[in-house]
Amino acid sequence: MVAPGGAVRGALRGASRWTLVLVLLALWELGGRTLVTDPRTLLFLPLPSTIAAAAWALARDGSLLVDLGRSGGRVLVGSLAAVLVGVPLGAVVASWPRVGAALDAPLRLVRPIPPIAWVPLTILWFGVGELQQVVILFFAAAFVVMAGTTDAVRGVPPTLLAAARNLGVPERGLLLRVSVPAALPGVAAAVREGVGTAWFVLVAAEFLSASEGLGVLILEGRDLLEPARTFVGMGALAACGAATDLALGALQARLTRWT
Amino acid sequence: MSKAVALAGVRHAYTEAGTGRRVEALAGLDLNVAAGELVAIVGPSGCGKTTILHLVAGLLKPDAGSVTCGGAPVDGIGTDRVLVFQDGALFPWLTVAENVSFGPRARGEGTGRTAELLAALGLDGAADRYPKELSGGMRQRVALARALAVDPAVLLLDEPFGALDALSRERLQDVLEAAWLRDRKTMLLVTHSVEEAVRLADRVIVVSPRPAAVRADVRVDAPRPRDVTALGEIRRTIAQMVRTPE
Ligand SMILES: Nc1ncnc2c1ncn2[C@@H]1O[C@H](COP(=O)(O)OP(=O)(O)O)[C@@H](O)[C@H]1O
Ligand SMILES: [Mg+2]
Numbered sequence: 001m002v003a004p005g006g007a008v009r010g011a012l013r014g015a016s017r018w019t020l021v022l023v024l025l026a027l028w029e030l031g032g033r034t035l036v037t038d039p040r041t042l043l044f045l046p047l048p049s050t051i052a053a054a055a056w057a058l059a060r061d062g063s064l065l066v067d068l069g070r071s072g073g074r075v076l077v078g079s080l081a082a083v084l085v086g087v088p089l090g091a092v093v094a095s096w097p098r099v100g101a102a103l104d105a106p107l108r109l110v111r112p113i114p115p116i117a118w119v120p121l122t123i124l125w126f127g128v129g130e131l132q133q134v135v136i137l138f139f140a141a142a143f144v145v146m147a148g149t150t151d152a153v154r155g156v157p158p159t160l161l162a163a164a165r166n167l168g169v170p171e172r173g174l175l176l177r178v179s180v181p182a183a184l185p186g187v188a189a190a191v192r193e194g195v196g197t198a199w200f201v202l203v204a205a206e207f208l209s210a211s212e213g214l215g216v217l218i219l220e221g222r223d224l225l226e227p228a229r230t231f232v233g234m235g236a237l238a239a240c241g242a243a244t245d246l247a248l249g250a251l252q253a254r255l256t257r258w259t
Numbered sequence: 260m261s262k263a264v265a266l267a268g269v270r271h272a273y274t275e276a277g278t279g280r281r282v283e284a285l286a287g288l289d290l291n292v293a294a295g296e297l298v299a300i301v302g303p304s305g306c307g308k309t310t311i312l313h314l315v316a317g318l319l320k321p322d323a324g325s326v327t328c329g330g331a332p333v334d335g336i337g338t339d340r341v342l343v344f345q346d347g348a349l350f351p352w353l354t355v356a357e358n359v360s361f362g363p364r365a366r367g368e369g370t371g372r373t374a375e376l377l378a379a380l381g382l383d384g385a386a387d388r389y390p391k392e393l394s395g396g397m398r399q400r401v402a403l404a405r406a407l408a409v410d411p412a413v414l415l416l417d418e419p420f421g422a423l424d425a426l427s428r429e430r431l432q433d434v435l436e437a438a439w440l441r442d443r444k445t446m447l448l449v450t451h452s453v454e455e456a457v458r459l460a461d462r463v464i465v466v467s468p469r470p471a472a473v474r475a476d477v478r479v480d481a482p483r484p485r486d487v488t489a490l491g492e493i494r495r496t497i498a499q500m501v502r503t504p505e
Contacts, residue, residue: 162318163348167362167409168338177365181352258352258389 054228078137090149115140141194148190263445268324286470299460307471347402362409396427
């Protein structure tokens with residue numbers, strides 16, 4: 001039961017989270033206006049109002065939306081592929097010790113390679129384009145999702161499996177009745193972390209071989225000597241990353257209400 | 260009376276994970292439990308009590324000797340012998356009612372006697388709660404109800420109330436006794452509380468330190484419900500046997 005006023009209090013608490021952010025932005029704006037006199041400083045370190053104006057301009061001519069769409073689409077497709085491959089692979093590695101043992105050495109060797117190191121090869125293999133971009137994000141996220149899934153499935157308490165068998169679940173029924181729900185919280189956390197990683201790797205991948213996207217917008221700030229664009233790109237990235245994480249967090253909480 | 264559970268010359272050794280050393284838990288154990296009997300097993304910790312229950316449950320296989328249930332050799336896990344774990348081993352993603360109906364549903368029998376068991380074990384008000392929202396005592400009630408829901412011939416209880424405070428422990432003992440009086444199921448109760456054993460059991464089996472062997476088989480004839488303060492003599496005798504290392 002939500003007590004009367006509970007919703008209001010919840011909203012206030014949600015808003016108060018962002019208070020410090022707003023205060024810092026206000027200080028930045030005021031400080032810049034009162035203390036900085038050299039216009040070149042304001043060019044290289046633009047005020048929030050300048051950045052907001054640049055964002056508005058980019059939004060109006062539609063290019064911000066295009067960049068957002070491109071980047072968001074890449075993260076979405078890359079993460080989705082990472083989940084589709086990483087979750088089953090992680091589950092197999094955890095459930096079949098022999099597969100896990102066989103894959104251990106190759107994974108140990110491949111994992112430390114930063115996803116960005118795959119850029120040259122993926123360009124040679126797939127050409128410059130969406131596929132190449134997505135493959136980089138997929139690599140980055142898939143390892144995270146797979147490792148988290150492996151841990152989650154390995155962590156399924158043996159007593160729960162024994163209890164389920166004792167209560168009449170046949171061997172083939174254990175996966176759906178016990179392993180999947182028991183591992184779900186860990187897998188959900190791994191997926192969330194994987195998507196976060198995809199956002200993290202996105203910019204570097206776009207720097208190296210994309211013509212549209214938030215990474216490109218961030219680079220343009222330098223190329224066009226308009227650092228406000230760079231700030232818009234960084235701000236958009238921050239907002240997207242945070243929004244995705246909040247949404248996935250809410251979904252995770254819904255799916256695993258029992259934890 | 261017919262033998263519900265019989266162990267004859269049962270040996271079991273574990274291989275220690277790190278060292279490969281053999282740890283002999285049972286070295287020729289004999290134990291008989293009649294149908295409908297409530298037998299308690301007491302003994303020092305680490306002596307092999309859990310091993311006995313796991314052998315009867317079919318979670319383990321004996322290295323030698325025979326384990327039979329209702330006259331038939333035990334071959335793996337079965338719903339005719341259900342184990343109640345010390346921590347309850349409840350499924351955290353299921354509500355109380357879903358935990359209790361887990362067995363019947365797994366066998367495609369709907370929810371079975373779930374409603375009746377929830378009422379009998381005082382779980383009515385908690386049917387829709389998740390295990391993490393329950394007290395330790397409530398959790399063990401659920402574990403008990405979940406085991407009873409598959410209507411096993413033999414109920415195996417491994418220190419089911421060991422982690423509870425004294426008050427919940429006594430209440431749960433009442434609940435267990437009531438369940439036993441109602442269904443007269445064969446029960447094998449491992450406990451480290453001599454008081455609990457004397458209060459609940461028809462017979463108390465005292466086992467020796469590892470490897471476990473039956474050191475004494477004490478019949479408790481007092482009428483139920485029992486007043487343990489009146490059973491001081493028998494309690495002291497048993498406690499003495501559990502403590503002395505022979
Ligand atoms: N999986 C195992 N591997 C090695 N040793 C074990 C294992 N399980 C139990 N043991 C040992 O076997 C002995 C008996 O264990 P157990 O039956 O659990 O005792 P109890 O329930 O009476 O405390 C103990 O000494 C314990 O350390
Ligand atoms: Mg034990």
